[in-house]
Amino acid sequence: MCLGVPGKIIQKYEREGLPYAQVDFGGIAKEICLAYVPEAEVGEYVIVHVGFAISRLDEAEAMEQLALLREIEAAGEESPWPSASQESETP
Amino acid sequence: MKYLAEFRDAQAVQAWLERLRRTVTRPWTIMEICGGQTHSFLRFGLDELLPRDITLVHGPGCPVCVTPIELIDRAVAIASLPGVIFCSFGDMLRVPGSQSDLFRVKAQGGDVRVVYSPLDAVTLARRNPQREVVFFAVGFETTAPANAMAVWQAAQWGLKNFSVLVAHVRVPPAIEAILSSPQCQVRGFLAAGHVCTVMGTSEYEPIARRYHVPIVVTGFEPLDLLQGLTMCVEQLERNQAEVTIQYRRSVRPEGNPAAKAQIERVFQVVDRAWRGIGVIPQSGLGLRPEFAEFDAEKKFAAADILAEESPECIAGEVLQGHKKPPECPAFATRCTPEHPLGAPMVSSEGACAAYYRYRRARAAAG
Numbered sequence: 001m002c003l004g005v006p007g008k009i010i011q012k013y014e015r016e017g018l019p020y021a022q023v024d025f026g027g028i029a030k031e032i033c034l035a036y037v038p039e040a041e042v043g044e045y046v047i048v049h050v051g052f053a054i055s056r057l058d059e060a061e062a063m064e065q066l067a068l069l070r071e072i073e074a075a076g077e078e079s080p081w082p083s084a085s086q087e088s089e090t091p
Numbered sequence: 092m093k094y095l096a097e098f099r100d101a102q103a104v105q106a107w108l109e110r111l112r113r114t115v116t117r118p119w120t121i122m123e124i125c126g127g128q129t130h131s132f133l134r135f136g137l138d139e140l141l142p143r144d145i146t147l148v149h150g151p152g153c154p155v156c157v158t159p160i161e162l163i164d165r166a167v168a169i170a171s172l173p174g175v176i177f178c179s180f181g182d183m184l185r186v187p188g189s190q191s192d193l194f195r196v197k198a199q200g201g202d203v204r205v206v207y208s209p210l211d212a213v214t215l216a217r218r219n220p221q222r223e224v225v226f227f228a229v230g231f232e233t234t235a236p237a238n239a240m241a242v243w244q245a246a247q248w249g250l251k252n253f254s255v256l257v258a259h260v261r262v263p264p265a266i267e268a269i270l271s272s273p274q275c276q277v278r279g280f281l282a283a284g285h286v287c288t289v290m291g292t293s294e295y296e297p298i299a300r301r302y303h304v305p306i307v308v309t310g311f312e313p314l315d316l317l318q319g320l321t322m323c324v325e326q327l328e329r330n331q332a333e334v335t336i337q338y339r340r341s342v343r344p345e346g347n348p349a350a351k352a353q354i355e356r357v358f359q360v361v362d363r364a365w366r367g368i369g370v371i372p373q374s375g376l377g378l379r380p381e382f383a384e385f386d387a388e389k390k391f392a393a394a395d396i397l398a399e400e401s402p403e404c405i406a407g408e409v410l411q412g413h414k415k416p417p418e419c420p421a422f423a424t425r426c427t428p429e430h431p432l433g434a435p436m437v438s439s440e441g442a443c444a445a446y447y448r449y450r451r452a453r454a455a456a457g
Contacts, residue, residue: 002125002126002127002152002154002230002231002233002234002283002285002286002440003127003285003439003440004233004284004285004288004311004341006093006094006095018244026093030207033208033210033237033240035240035349035353036236036347036349036350036353037347037349038349045092045093045094047285047288047341049233049234049237049285050180050207050208050209050230050234050237051207051208051209051210051211051237052208052236052237052240054233054236054285054288054289054347054350055288055341055342055343055347057094057340057341058339058340058341059092059340061339061340062092062094062097062340063092064339065314065318065339065340066097066103069103069106069107069314072106072107072109072110073102073103073106
């Protein structure tokens, strides 16, 4: 029920006082209410739940998570068993 | 960045698993709150790849599962009335009530419709002024802003033929109820990423402090789940108990202020009964008195029906993490998604449905 799906805003408009957007989910566009993230721009990704966008996805945070992962992978290749102290930093 | 495939990369999953293995030195029991997370763990088979010392238990984060049987019975009664269009998210249709379910009402000629958004139900009410449109407003805090907006819009337009049957629940009181149980083995939590996208993290701070449990707000993709688990275990190993956010691409500490404000405008905190668990104080949302005219329970006042659960169903123990679905003697025999005895076998977030769908297939393939 709390399923939230990322989608990309392709068009913004207003109807009867509420902001809406056409949001693309991998090729399928749906009308989504933007009342809770009115500042989201065309081209941005939002998390959509039951027809409402509930957050703008932060690309910098996402990139940081994936970059952290590459660090872990690199560390793993150099030494398969690094000490706990080397590995203890959490983002 | 498409925000899906990047977080499902198999090689990256191995790297996180390796890091998790290096982090764990002792046995830990960790609960993922949200049924969506339960399904991801089982769907991707992640639970079977975890270090042996980590025991995952599945939490109550399935609104369909915890909606009390009395309300399902009430929904069935209202949906059966002539002139009513009963709107619901699809998951609710097969949930068994005492005698019937919404799907059966529909099969018998009731006008039961599945909607994608609560606003679709409001649109139906505007287009059908001669009919009574009732929306089954279930869900956790993630869904509350959408359902609040539907009521708000109906009020703005002065709709007299729209009402909601409210069964809203809140996560933090449920976590407290789980932690207060003497049987509780849970030492850390993965909190629900989309609930906290709306609500932020402030409600979780006192719980982490009072019960000394780390709470990591976690996303739903394999890399999110493994990173969340690692962050939780790292805290446990260091004897820390803090609220941290793994799912930072969506969750901000303050949540979504506009969504929270709309919840507050329309709903107020109330006590709520959870199916299989019982009443948890302050664990629900109900309509504020100024929106009482949209309350379907008041509009369609009916004599209380004697609600009756299947005596075989152990949903309550499953929802609190005391038992896993395969421990139920009825699992996949007398209880299946086609003929469910309890709600967790129906919902796309129910733990029983997850085990039925993903574990049986694997057992058959192996």
